[in-house]
Amino acid sequence: MNSATAPTLIAIALQLGLGLTVFQANPKRKSNQCFLILSLVISTWLVSLYLAFVARTPDSAEFAIREASTAGVLYLLTLNLLRLSIRRNSTSWRNILSDSRIWLFVTAAVAALCQTKAFLKGAVIPSQTAAAPIPIYGPGADKLYAAYIALGFVALIVSYGRDLRRTIGGERAELGFVLIGGIAAMATALLLAFVLDYFLGPAHSIWFAPFRMIIFSLVIAYGIATRKIMEVSLLFRRVIAYALLALYLLALYAGVWWLVIVALRSPSSQNAHSIAHVTAAIVTAFAMAPARGISQRLAERLFISAKQLDFRATMSKTAKILASVTTLRDLLSRFAETVAEAVNTDRVLILLPDKHGFTQQYPPSEAGSRYRLEMTRDQATIMQLETEREPIVVEELRRVRPTAQGQRVMRQLDSLQIALAMGIFARDQLAGVMLLGPRKTGQIYGTVEQNALQVLCGQLAVAIENAELFKT
Missing domain, CATH: 3.30.450.40 (GAF domain)
Structure with a gap:
């Protein structure tokens, strides 16, 4: 076990546990059943990543890459099934699968392509420790696969957005949380790609890569399994309010600290730094209560069109x-x-x-x-x-x-x-x-x-x- 595989194993355990927990909340409900399927697909993808990291031969690395690519295709299909299971929770799985026949056909075709030499010719085991194998794709196969994944996500976003306008009540809230989960996963991926790579370096930031799917699953699990579901607009208001509050308090702390350092005119003195930190902490503590009310009002103004109980x-x-x-x-x-x-x-x-x-x-x-x-x-x-x-x-x-x-x-x-x-x-x-x-x-x-x-x-x-x- 190395620095890359340990987080992957933890993510697999968390994902499986999350899927079983949501399923047990209401085993007869279609969306809970579909979330379990989604968790199994994500776990399969994570297992494939684990096998790729521990691969010692090109053949084992090639197998892991093929299965990870297949799991990515199944992931899109399962997200579409989740959408239909939320919208048509009272219908049978036979009808849901019938409505997804185009997705099923295309998924089967792309998954079959992933198992051929036309898609993946082989893999190279890198010499660096904890590095991922390097795939050798067939001519244009990687671009074709990436285009399908991109088009699939666009189709899903359009479908979820359309259903969001047509549904009401809990169905709308659940669909909204799926979209929020997707946004959270993308934000986490960008954070990993830019921020953590800069501060920690690629060798350490890869530890957090498997957990972006866990964040996605956690948001969806809340929308599906919790009894007291929160309106999406209310969730956004709270997130924005706390984000504004955190930014304001951080800026206030930094500003007070800098002013005290300048006033004491001794930036190298340890006492000056201590006094500055204590002063900034006291000012921030007194400013927290009024700042919280202001941040909540600012967040509510962003959702002024949302009808809420006064x-x-x-x-x-x-x-x-x-x-x-x-x-x-x-x-x-x-x-x-x-x-x-x-x-x-x-x-x-x-x-x-x-x-x-x-x-x-x-x-x-x-x-x-x-x-x-x-x-x-x-x-x-x-x-x-x-x-x-x-x-x-x-x-x-x-x-x-x-x-x-x-x-x-x-x-x-x-x-x-x-x-x-x-x-x-x-x-x-x-x-x-x-x-x-x-x-x-x-x-x-x-x-x-x-x-x-x-x-x-x-x-x-x-x-x-x-x-x-x-x-x-």
């Missing part, structure tokens, strides 16, 4: 409504309108308890009407709200390992065209249920929206009690 404005508006309204009907109506405007949905239902369970009170409907929703306490949605005391998001139920209870809840909410069910609790008892339809923007109900709605429902529970007391 928590403070919604809370202020809701507090005024709850304080001024006296009748229950008017209270529910104005509260529902405020929530609908805040989360950008056109479907809000509020159910309050009766002797059989919970009955729709907003939108108002006549007793016995076929359009009046009633839910008994033994129904799956009510039982889960009472036991879990957490919001039920249909998109999250689809992402986790399926259970009998979860499947019943999902079927009931899907039949009602509901995306989120929220319990209204008063004195630790379920005092009502709020049901929200999908958001008109196609975004998911993320953690920010769920937390805000829980606070609003807590205030609504108090206002309902006050309205009932006023009524009596």
Whole structure:
């Protein structure tokens, strides 16, 4: 084992572990299954790199290069399968493969070409330690292969971008995270090519090469496996905010350090350097809190077109409504309108308890009407709200390992065209249920929206009690 092979073995273990972890999160979900296939393909490529580094004969090096090239072709195919598995998670693998028949045919042809002498004539074992073998390609074979890889990536980017515009909810978020993973992998490759080569040299920067695929896989794994998925725009805002904060604090630290050194006029003195570092650290610590708020506001301005929940404005508006309204009907109506405007949905239902369970009170409907929703306490949605005391998001139920209870809840909410069910609790008892339809923007109900709605429902529970007391 040498300096090049050790990181490769670590990357193989991490990639396989990541693939199995995502698969176990929900083995029946197509995108989780496809991520496992993607992990196996990436691991095959890494194993081929390992075999190339440890090769002692030209024949073994040639074999490793062929298999690495084949794995690269399979990698493009698997990325396309991942796209289709996200978009058509409810369909069968037979239909997904049928839709990928062109990709399958071209991949098989290029993979077969990689196994011929027309593609690779041989390989030369270098004399330097830990150096990769030098391939001897056939006439124009390397250029043809590179052109196919480039065209394949362009086709994938176009397909992912098109699907990103056509999908909503969790599907859009997952596709977005695949694209983010690709950007992160490219950024890592550029970092390795320019920055690390300059500071560490090629002999040491090669240690980090296998981990660029791990970064790509980590981003995709989060988008596929996590239950509380984050909106892509929110992730970008946070990344940009922290990047701006880090750049500002580094610049501030360097500026204060330089000013102190100049003021003391003794750059060679050890005491001057110590005083400068301590002063810069103190100034940076005091500047951190206000700088964080400024960086977040700057990042949000870059995404000014993104519709997001204004928590403070919604809370202020809701507090005024709850304080001024006296009748229950008017209270529910104005509260529902405020929530609908805040989360950008056109479907809000509020159910309050009766002797059989919970009955729709907003939108108002006549007793016995076929359009009046009633839910008994033994129904799956009510039982889960009472036991879990957490919001039920249909998109999250689809992402986790399926259970009998979860499947019943999902079927009931899907039949009602509901995306989120929220319990209204008063004195630790379920005092009502709020049901929200999908958001008109196609975004998911993320953690920010769920937390805000829980606070609003807590205030609504108090206002309902006050309205009932006023009524009596």
